Amino acid sequence: xxxxxxxxxxxxxxxxxxxxxxxxxxxxxxxxxxxxxxxxxxxxxxxxxxxxxxxxxxxxxxxxxxxxxxxxxxxxxxxxxxxxxxxxxxxxxxxxxxxxxxxxxxxxxxxxxxxxxxxxxxxxxxxxxxxxxxxxxxxxxxxxxxxxxxxxxxxxxxxxxxxxxxxxxxxxxxxxxxxxxxxxxxxxxxxxxxxxxxxxxxxxxxxxxxxxxxxxxxxxxxxxxxxxxxxxxxxxxxxxx
Numbered sequence: 191x192x193x194x195x196x197x198x199x200x201x202x203x204x205x206x207x208x209x210x211x212x213x214x215x216x217x218x219x220x221x222x223x224x225x226x227x228x229x230x231x232x233x234x235x236x237x238x239x240x241x242x243x244x245x246x247x248x249x250x251x252x253x254x255x256x257x258x259x260x261x262x263x264x265x266x267x268x269x270x271x272x273x274x275x276x277x278x279x280x281x282x283x284x285x286x287x288x289x290x291x292x293x294x295x296x297x298x299x300x301x302x303x304x305x306x307x308x309x310x311x312x313x314x315x316x317x318x319x320x321x322x323x324x325x326x327x328x329x330x331x332x333x334x335x336x337x338x339x340x341x342x343x344x345x346x347x348x349x350x351x352x353x354x355x356x357x358x359x360x361x362x363x364x365x366x367x368x369x370x371x372x373x374x375x376x377x378x379x380x381x382x383x384x385x386x387x388x389x390x391x392x393x394x395x396x397x398x399x400x401x402x403x404x405x406x407x408x409x410x411x412x413x414x415x416x417x418x419x420x421x422x423x424x425x426x427x428x429x430x431x
Contacts, residue, residue, distance in 0.1 A: 191216075191260070191266065191267055191268050192214045192217065192269035193216075193217045193219060193243070193256075193267055194216060194217070194219065194273055195245055195271065195272055195274035195303075195307060196220060196247075196273045196275065197219055197226070198218065198226045198228070199229065200387075200400050200403075201273060201387055201400050201404050202273040202274070204400045204401045204404035205404040205407050205408055205411075206229075206233065207233055207240075207404075208401075208404050208405070208408040209269070209408055209412075210238035210239055212412060214239075214269065214412075215239045215240075216233075216241070217241050217242075218241065218243065219242070219244065220245070222244075223242075223244045226242040226243065226244060227242040229242070230242035243256055243259065245274075247274050247299060247306060248298050248302070250306065253306050253307055257310045257311055257314070261314055264314075266315075266317035266318050267311050267314040267315050267318060267321070268318040269323075269411045269412075270307070270308065270311050270315060270321075270322070270324070271324045271326065271411055272303075272323070272324065272326060273326045273407070275300050276295065276296060278295050278353075279350065279352070279353055279354060281347055281351075282347070282350055284350070285350065288350070288352055288353060293352075293356075296353040296354055297353070297356075300358065300360075301361055305364060308323060308368065316375070316377065319376060320376045320378075320415065321375075321376060321377035321378070322377070322410065322411050322412075322413055323368070323377065323380070324379075324382060324411050325361050325364070325379070325380070325381045325382070326381075326384060326407055327381040327382060327422065328355070329342075329343055329383045329429065330348055330354060330355040331358035331361065331362045331381070331422070332359075332429055332430055332431060333431065334430035335430065336348075336355065361381060362431065365380065365381040369419045369420030372419070376415075379420065380410045380420065380422070380423065381421070382406040382410055382422075382423055383423070383429055384406055385403050385406070385424060385425075387399065387400055387403030410423065
């Protein structure tokens with residue numbers, strides 16, 4: 191059983207699709223009940239084992255309700271993909287010009303939501319024979335790449351997203367810390383860069399479509415027992431922190 195957050199569209203929707211195509215039962219979640227239900231219906235129409243669920247990662251009551259629902263219906267969780275994320279900053283501003291409220295909004299979803307959902311579902315992941323946690327990060331999380339003039343992140347457009355970038359750097363740090371806690375258990379936790387993907391978050395910009403953007407997350411969700419934990423990867427390539 192897999193749960194994907196922010197899965198009613200974009201990369202999350204494709205992660206849900208590809209996991210289901212691999213034979214995994216998927217709980218597709220989103221903040222909006224109708225949108226999640228419509229997305230799940232679309233995938234079920236293709237014969238895929240997908241159900242809809244409501245999960246607002248910023249709402250403690252919603253997180254608790256979703257956890258209780260999965261516990262009562264399935265008794266465990268095998269895969270958690272923390273995909274839900276936002277980008278509220280305006281392109282083109284200097285980093286110092288981005289309002290503090292944008293930082294708070296961004297961290298509430300991109301970091302605190304990831305931590306809240308993960309800690310809530312961790313007892314159910316411990317019941318799995320091989321639990322997998324995938325945290326969808328970004329190349330913008332990499333301080334090394336941000337400092338490299340030859341990287342595409344070294345650009346005024348991406349430098350105008352300090353809150354988004356910092357929130358994903360924090361997700362990477364959370365990944366490393368949780369992987370350390372879970373060392374010696376069957377659970378593996380990794381951060382992934384999906385690639386520069388055409389989604390609403392990017393205002394439609396990007397070098398690949400959402401189906402390609404989902405592939406690294408799916409690969410890490412289906413990771414074998416000999417796979418890594420505490421890594422930061424894109425399509426099998428380890429990325430610099």
